[in-house]
Amino acid sequence: MVDLKSQYQKIKKEVDAAMQEVIDTTAFINGPQVGLFAKELESYLDVKHVIPCANGTDALQIAMMALNLQPGDEVITPSHTYFATVEVVALLKLTPVFCEVSQDNFTMNVDEIEKLITPKTKAIVPVHLYGQSADMEPILAIAKKHNLFVIEDNAQAIGGYYTFSDGTKKANGTMGTMGTTSFFPSKNLGCYGDGGAVYTNDTELAEKIKMVANHGQRKKYIHEIVGCNSRLDTLQAAVLRAKLPHLDTYCDARRKAAKKYDEGFANHPNIKTPKIEKYSHHVYHQYTVTLEGVNRDVVQQKLSEVGIPSMIYYPIPAHKQKMFEQLGMRNGELKITDWLKDHVISLPIHTEMDDQTQEYIISNFIKIVNSLA
């Protein structure tokens, strides 16, 4: 699905030197590279504060802890997402309230949000899924009207941005109260292990986020609030500093590959390509299509027989996971979410796609789908 090896070969000199410097100075924890990376990412995203942490799941947890949400508070989130988004809500004993997504762009259906708001609702957590921005302008308007926090789960869409109706552009993750991201190796900006970050334009909140991520302390050994221990290690920060200058090129390569897929599958009766929303600069963390009139699982099996990897993101939506049975969610309540789990399929997309490989994927995918239609 990804080719991290070829990507590394192209930047080997920079990455190796950066990592060697960390080892030579043995500043493995909170070395200067961590703060430098945070500053560089702030300037890339045009956001006031970036607080690095250990991974994207921690970033979500730290964000929610910093808002002082209380057990029983309700958080509106999609069910069609990576499970971490919802897991953190449950871990903090908050109540997830699942919002339907749109069938063509896979992100939160903004027309469904207001119906879910109750006096207990405290936050909305939109997910910029597969690299496409959720429709932030209406989400922010709803949040403002009902006085809710917005935490953008930006694990899949760093490098992408949203265009508001007045033409203003803002980086994904910088529009709400906070944004969170993951530097898992296969993400659009991936390190060589685990990493994550929280970002915000709110200076007071940034202080709180730093405290939460650092054992609830502002000063060493003075623990003011309950926190956790979540750090980006210096070696990962060094890798990320070497890779950040390439992020736009990486996103462009993904967009180019997506365009080639789009053209290859255009007007196919059984393959629906991802909708490109005008407001979103899509950075294709995944290239995900929906299949109709064919058995998706058989298509996947036949793809693997000709050596083409594919993935199902995600096979079981959050509201159907065993741990949420206790919430008594009824089957069929999220019709589109339930439909998507049986119809989505993601094809390989990464920064190193070559035309020949992609042509092989496109022609075989079409051949297989046609043979089963």
Ligand SMILES: *Cc1c(COP(=O)(O)O)cnc(C)c1O
């Ligand atoms: C990857 C991912 C996360 C979690 O990130 P980790 O670094 O693996 O903890 C959270 N949300 C979404 C949408 C993701 O894709």
